Amino acid sequence: QLSTNFYSKSCPKVFDAVKSVVQSAVNKEKRMGASLLRLHFHDCFVNGCDGSLLLDDTSSFTGEKTARPNNNSVRGFEVVDKIKSQVEKTCPGVVSCADILAIAARDSVQILGGPSWNVQLGRRDSKTASLAAANSGVIPPPTSTLSQLKTRFQAVGLNERDLVALSGAHTIGKARCTSFRARIYNETNIDASFAKARQSQCPSTVGSGDNNLAPLDVQTPDTFDTAYFKNLINQKGLLHSDQILYNNGGSTDSLVKTYSGSANTFNSDFAKAMIKMGDNKPLTGSNGEIRLNCRRPN
Numbered sequence: 304q305l306s307t308n309f310y311s312k313s314c315p316k317v318f319d320a321v322k323s324v325v326q327s328a329v330n331k332e333k334r335m336g337a338s339l340l341r342l343h344f345h346d347c348f349v350n351g352c353d354g355s356l357l358l359d360d361t362s363s364f365t366g367e368k369t370a371r372p373n374n375n376s377v378r379g380f381e382v383v384d385k386i387k388s389q390v391e392k393t394c395p396g397v398v399s400c401a402d403i404l405a406i407a408a409r410d411s412v413q414i415l416g417g418p419s420w421n422v423q424l425g426r427r428d429s430k431t432a433s434l435a436a437a438n439s440g441v442i443p444p445p446t447s448t449l450s451q452l453k454t455r456f457q458a459v460g461l462n463e464r465d466l467v468a469l470s471g472a473h474t475i476g477k478a479r480c481t482s483f484r485a486r487i488y489n490e491t492n493i494d495a496s497f498a499k500a501r502q503s504q505c506p507s508t509v510g511s512g513d514n515n516l517a518p519l520d521v522q523t524p525d526t527f528d529t530a531y532f533k534n535l536i537n538q539k540g541l542l543h544s545d546q547i548l549y550n551n552g553g554s555t556d557s558l559v560k561t562y563s564g565s566a567n568t569f570n571s572d573f574a575k576a577m578i579k580m581g582d583n584k585p586l587t588g589s590n591g592e593i594r595l596n597c598r599r600p601n
């Protein structure tokens with residue numbers, strides 16, 4: 304039901320408006336591109352791409368921001384607010400927050416050196432959000448096995464190829480010590496000097512240094528490239544869920560090799576998979592609403 308020309312009459316300037324805010328946010332801090340990309344993922348995996356993640360808690364529901372995968376982790380809400388207020392100035396009441404996340408994700412990837420694609424549009428915003436849904440495991444934890452990752456992606460219409468391509472998003476951005484502690488101290492499929500370097504900033508004791516950050520891609524944390532896949536081949540994946548994609552004999556090993564050697568294949572598969580992910584259960588027609596403020600229902 305979505306289409307690339309959804310706003311061509313009602314808000315043709317939406318693309319310029321989003322892009323300019325994303326550009327200045329990334330100019331200020333490269334990591335923000337990663338953070339914006341992740342927001343679209345965490346929105347789409349919980350009850351579809353409906354902007355639910357953006358809602359603050361209200362008296363009638365507790366939202367998703369404090370859910371396990373999100374708490375002290377997802378960021379970029381102020382940038383989304385800035386985009387929304389720019390877009391509202393240009394075309395009041397027309398563009399959904401869910402669509403803004405999809406466009407901002409695309410722009411972020413492109414600005415950091417990755418592919419671009421035509422974003423499918425026409426999503427509407429949810430009037431509510433669910434802490435329980437966000438905590439239910441639909442967003443897989445970094446401790447997941449490969450088969451758990453596949454199941455979670457399959458549940459939203461994404462296959463194994465999409466899983467590997469989309470995991471390539473970890474070519475940018477950062478993770479907290481608490482997300483990779485178990486891997487760097489306990490696992491064997493990890494490069495020894497890499498583990499040592501990470502351990503120096505992430506103490507083994509649970510609760511100490513939990514929020515210390517490390518780049519997901521040890522080589523080029525601010526560039527959207529294929530270094531992530533080269534890291535996996537060198538056993539330098541930061542998360543358990545990263546390294547599991549290249550595990551000597553695993554079903555995804557050959558895809559990792561393909562992407563590590565071909566930016567064109569990776570870029571094209573990543574773009575396709577992003578469009579598929581963005582197609583998950585959108586609200587359309589008269590369902591949902593166009594929120595005026597992304598943080599609360601109208």
Ligand code: HEM
Nearest residue numbers: 337338341344376443444445469472476477478479482544
């Ligand atoms: C395959 C399953 C996935 C798992 C288990 C996973 C897990 C994680 C974890 C644990 C972090 C670090 C969070 C923290 O420590 O605060 C992270 C960061 C990130 N993830 Fe994923 N992720 C997955 C897939 C994806 C997908 C599909 C995307 C986007 C298309 C994505 C984009 C990102 C980005 C860009 C960051 C860095 C964010 C920042 O620096 O603000 N991830 N992910």
Ligand SMILES: [Ca+2]
Nearest residue numbers: 346349351355
């Ligand atoms: Ca959602």
Ligand SMILES: [Ca+2]
Nearest residue numbers: 474520523526
């Ligand atoms: Ca990179």
